[in-house]
Amino acid sequence: MDIRSQVSMVFHLDKCIGCHTCSIACKNVWTDRKGAEYMWWNNVETKPGTGYPTKWEDQEIYKGGWEKNGNSVSLKGAGKLRGLKNIFHNPHLPVLDDYYEPWTYKYEDLFTAPEGDDQPTARPVSLVTGEHMDVKAGPNWDDDLGGSPDYARKDVNFKDLSASEQEVMFQLERMTFFYLPRICNHCLNPACVASCPSGAIYKRGEDGVVLINQQVCRAWRMCVTACPYKKSYYNWHTGKSEKCILCYPRLESGQAPACMHQCVGRIRYLGVMLYDADKIQEAASVNEDELVDAQLGIYLDPFDPEVIKEARKNGIADSTIEAAQKSPVYKFVKEWKIALPLHPEFRTLPNLFYVPALMPGMATVKDGVYEESNTQFLWGGINNDRLPIKYLANLFTAGNTDKIVEVLKRLMAVRWHRRQTTVGDVEQGIVDMAMGEVKMAADTADAIFRLTSLATFDERFVIPPAHREESIEMLESTADVKGSTGFGFKETPKRGW
């Protein structure tokens, strides 16, 4: 056993209101710079939809992630041979137009326009060339267009749904959507790290944050291709790739990442997971329908004395182990089994888990009347979900429908139980039946409800102390830089050659 700790996350999709506050928080802190305008380390997509960059999930186009190769995995579009061969031209690299051309407005024209019959306007200008442009796409161009032909219907996750199934789902009365906020998953088997020819990308041992060393990056752009989530971005101005850093400077000082701190819906949770690094390759190489279980099997029980002993032997601090025991992520993912990784079939073992949205898919309208799942129909809502189960399975369980139904049933059971507790209009027998089928105790359901709805800041974010006193990146001598420009990267990110 080689136990390591990983800062992991849970996003509760039922709670996301699609406000994009998270994206703005991140943009303001990290990517409001030349060359980075088009980057959204945090972005929120409407599902069904094509996302950002357009159709990022379609690995036939972008060749990201890993593919199973016998008992092991190999990179789909990068790797040693391909990387070195394609170094002069990266064949599957997304280009600016696959994202969108960033723009601003000529606000000054509003003041300086000569007097005339028309209102002065602020025309959009490109942030790349500075010229006037017609805006044709943006980072959330398909926002709320859950039924549109151009976006929703081109969602890659419909690939194995028959035409008639798709038709049903796009009937006007049945159309629905939910939001999918995404950041870098700080994967256990990161494709970006593996694809980088210069070795500039690395995973931090202490907390598992994946970072790109800007001094070592040589602009080969292989990580942009290799990351199946398209969460590594190329800065065209500095000629370096950049990605979400999980706000590590904030984490190190005990603060939650900006996007999580700002989240209006309070959908985000962050905590430590202990895992067995020896099992990574094995878990990444199993058959598709076993992927979720294999990945969840890597994470270890932080209360198990054996695990604690091994973790200590591996240099994991007691404070980190303690944080792992309090981790909300551990509860959602392992104890309660209601959170799933996004696209496990990419085989990077992502560390961001999603509690799938029960609503709005569950509620239906028949003949203009709102219908809820009724008593004879225990799981009726799930079976009639306006989002086909296959679709959700393609998103969260690599196509394994049993797995996603299991999670939805558990979420539903919590609802039955809480409804009985707070409103009391459900027969106890129904509740018992629901709880019995998913084998959930009443106090578990209450705990799920509590952490979902009432959790305080400190319950949502259990950040392990960074031990700045023992680290390097986290520990340049403060005395040395007193009165100087500050820590870390001090060069102007300007390129002239």
Add this chain to the structure above:
Amino acid sequence: MDYLLFVVFPYSCLVIFLIGSIYRYKNRPFTVSSLSSQFLEGKKLFLASQLFHWGLFVLFFGHLIAFLFPASVIIWSEKPVRLLILETTAFVFGLSAFFGLVLLIYRRLTDRRVQMVTNKMDFVVFIVLLVQIISGLLVAYTSRWGSAWFSTFLTPYLRSIFIFDPQIDAISSVTSLSLKIHVVSAFAIIGIIPFTRFMHFLVYPIDYAWRSYQQVMWNWNRKGIRTSKAHRVGPKSKNN
């Protein structure tokens, strides 16, 4: 004049190259790469970049082998057929590099987005490369069968440069102007490496071939942290 061109200039270039690249690598690592513009324009780049780079790649190693093991090339070229094959191949790759470069220049001059990441040194690069490739093609065409005569004129000169005993008799006796230009501009290219995007070929990531795919780095001393009993728990930051 010849002394200036073939002794002073080459040595200056080599010194600038050595000091400059080491300085840039050590102190300005952020700038060590080619400022890729594929992200802004990928389609036209494909053909141009592939033609150019593979052309140069083969020519570079061809030249290198010829200078390091002249005997092997001489022996190979004893038979006219083989000489012809070698020279034609080299010429084809030369043409490939040439057309690639022309396309690259065209792309950089005409694409609005790529212009935004273009700087003065890129034009210097274009000019020396053009001079180098055209003069090379001319040499190959006019002073034919270079792989037969290079050991008489070039090898002694180049060897003398690299063993710090410069002898320019051999190169001075050459009448071909394009050959002289080819040699001088080759040194010029070496000299401007630290100031241009040429820097990127020094960091061709060959070690990727043998490193392990995943990389984990530890900032903590993994064993030491366990003994940090003295770790002070300070006041918790106020988040909410």
